[in-house]
Amino acid sequence: xxxxxxxxxxxxPVTLFMGIDKYENEDLIRWGWPEDVWFxxxxxxxxxxYLRLQHGQTIDDIPSTVLEDAxxxxxxxxxxxxxxxxxxxxxxxxxxxxxxxxxxxxxxGFHKDKDVRKIHVAKRVNTIVNRLSKTKxxxxxxxxxxxxxxxxxxxxxxxxxxxxxxxREKAEEKRRQxxxxxxxxxxxFNTSNMTSNTETSxxxxxxxx
Numbered sequence: 001x002x003x004x005x006x007x008x009x010x011x012x013p014v015t016l017f018m019g020i021d022k023y024e025n026e027d028l029i030r031w032g033w034p035e036d037v038w039f040x041x042x043x044x045x046x047x048x049x050y051l052r053l054q055h056g057q058t059i060d061d062i063p064s065t066v067l068e069d070a071x072x073x074x075x076x077x078x079x080x081x082x083x084x085x086x087x088x089x090x091x092x093x094x095x096x097x098x099x100x101x102x103x104x105x106x107x108x109g110f111h112k113d114k115d116v117r118k119i120h121v122a123k124r125v126n127t128i129v130n131r132l133s134k135t136k137x138x139x140x141x142x143x144x145x146x147x148x149x150x151x152x153x154x155x156x157x158x159x160x161x162x163x164x165x166x167x168r169e170k171a172e173e174k175r176r177q178x179x180x181x182x183x184x185x186x187x188x189f190n191t192s193n194m195t196s197n198t199e200t201s202x203x204x205x206x207x208x209x
Contacts, residue, residue, distance in 0.1 A: 002028075005073060006135035009065035016070055016132070018047045018077065022106030029108055031143035032094035033150055037062065039070045042088040042118065046078030048106070050094070059093055059117065067091075071119045072128040085123045092116045 001024060005016045019025040025048040032038070032050065037059055039049040049070055051062070071089040075081050096116065098109040110116055 002139055002141045004135075004137050004139060005132045007066055007069040007132065008135075009069055010063050014051060014066055016049055016051055016073055018049045018073075020138070025106040027143040029097055029099055029106070031147040032097070033147065034093070034095055036094035037070075037091055038094055038097060039074045039089055039091045041074055041078045041081040042090045044078055044080045044084075044087070046074050046081050049074045049077070059091075067119050068125075069128060069132060071121050072125055073132055075121050075124055076129045082124060087121050088118045089121055090116050090118050 001020045002017050003020060007014050007016055019028050028048060028050065033052060035053045035055075035057075037051045037053060039051070040046055051066065051070055053059070053062075070091070074089050075087060081087050092110060092115055096111050098111045100109065103109070
């Protein structure tokens with residue numbers, strides 16, 4: 001099961017989501033999308049909140065208002081962090097999450113620490129938490145099926161782009177050939193390369209020794 005929250009601080013609105021427990025979090029860690037940004041309270045146990053980026057968007061493109069919503073949601077869903085002021089929330093792309101043997105359920109590390117961002121949260125802002133809570137909905141999700149469908153769509157998109165590229169290259173090659181043929185044709189009929197009858201007077205093509 002997954003909790004979904006709608007953040008309307010930007011238009012169109014964006015969706016934040018998280019697993020209902022550590023086992024759902026484990027599935028999200030395993031079956032997340034490359035477009036997902038992961039949020040968690042730094043150094044304390046908390047929910048794993050995700051934001052799915054749009055095509056072409058990067059982690060640096062996330063508006064500050066959306067980052068604040070995600071950070072407040074993470075803080076509100078941390079037993080320890082919710083009671084504290086001046087905490088940090090870390091966030092990074094899903095692909096940077098590292099899961100190794102021996103880690104507890106829901107526990108993760110990072111492949112590259114330099115790719116982890118931080119946002120400081122001075123205190124809980126109830127107006128933000130309450131606004132997000134009013135949009136909360138719960139859905140049953142098949143994480144593996146969703147990821148497989150996403151990957152299937154990506155493969156189809158890549159095949160389509162490859163076909164279109166080949167068609168463009170084929171059309172360009174045809175255009176080049178036609179241009180080359182036209183240049184060759186024009187050169188045959190260039191007047192500077194033609195000989196007039198007056199220039200050949202005194203000669204008969206039927207004459208022979």
